[in-house]
Amino acid sequence: AQRVTQPEKLxxxxxxxxxxxxxxxxxxxxxxxxxxxxxxxxxxQLLLRHISRESIKGFTADLNKGExxxxxxxxxxxxxDSAMYYCALPNTGNQFYFGTGTSLTVIP
Amino acid sequence: DGGITQSPxxxxxxxxxxxxxxxxxxLNHDAMYWYRQDPGQGLRLIYYSQIVNDFQKGxxxxxxxxxxxxxxxxPLTVTSAQKNPTAFYLCASTRGESGYTFGSGTRLTVx
Numbered sequence: 149a150q151r152v153t154q155p156e157k158l159x160x161x162x163x164x165x166x167x168x169x170x171x172x173x174x175x176x177x178x179x180x181x182x183x184x185x186x187x188x189x190x191x192x193q194l195l196l197r198h199i200s201r202e203s204i205k206g207f208t209a210d211l212n213k214g215e216x217x218x219x220x221x222x223x224x225x226x227x228x229d230s231a232m233y234y235c236a237l238p239n240t241g242n243q244f245y246f247g248t249g250t251s252l253t254v255i256p
Numbered sequence: 257d258g259g260i261t262q263s264p265x266x267x268x269x270x271x272x273x274x275x276x277x278x279x280x281x282x283l284n285h286d287a288m289y290w291y292r293q294d295p296g297q298g299l300r301l302i303y304y305s306q307i308v309n310d311f312q313k314g315x316x317x318x319x320x321x322x323x324x325x326x327x328x329x330x331p332l333t334v335t336s337a338q339k340n341p342t343a344f345y346l347c348a349s350t351r352g353e354s355g356y357t358f359g360s361g362t363r364l365t366v367x
Binding site: 154157182184191192193194197234242243244246247248249 | 354355361
């Protein structure tokens with residue numbers, strides 16, 4: 149079954165420290181994965197998608213098919229990065245399976 | 257200014273009552289979705305519609321109903337059959353594989 153797992157519900161890092169939010173997937177085929185972010189009092193929005201290979205707000209994510217992972221990384225965390233992050237895997241009909249989310253807190 | 261509008265922002269429901277959550281988009285997106293967001297459970301798909309006058313059940317459709325009479329609108333009704341309706345409800349739309357655009361959500365509370 150297709151599935152997305154985010155093992156960490158909560159993650160705290162100090163400002164300026166590297167951050168990695170983990171995402172593992174289960175998918176038969178070549179997946180295209182997404183990261184969505186929800187800042188406090190804002191709507192959920194797309195952060196980045198695997199296929200675009202962009203760096204958004206300093207975040208990158210590399211698809212590792214061997215480890216079935218799509219971890220989100222940033223070398224130097226900023227306070228404004230504090231938010232809820234969801235990894236998502238598209239299904240037929242453009243549905244998305246979402247992970248349970250990781251709440252990131254960047255400590256000043 | 258294109259986007260998705262959900263209303264109301266907060267909604268209170270009495271036991272045994274049906275309530276309808278509104279979702280309107282002016283993005284000309286074909287596909288629309290309803291998700292339920294609960295703490296620690298992520299987003300779970302309730303219903304989705306890929307085209308006008310057609311919709312499909314998601315993973316947790318029991319106790320909910322939808323309609324898609326217009327491309328712009330995808331209202332969700334939470335019926336009295338939904339045993340645990342208190343949650344945050346998110347509507348989304350997409351044109352294709354570029355990802356979702358989300359509404360700002362409706363928080364439903366049973367009183």
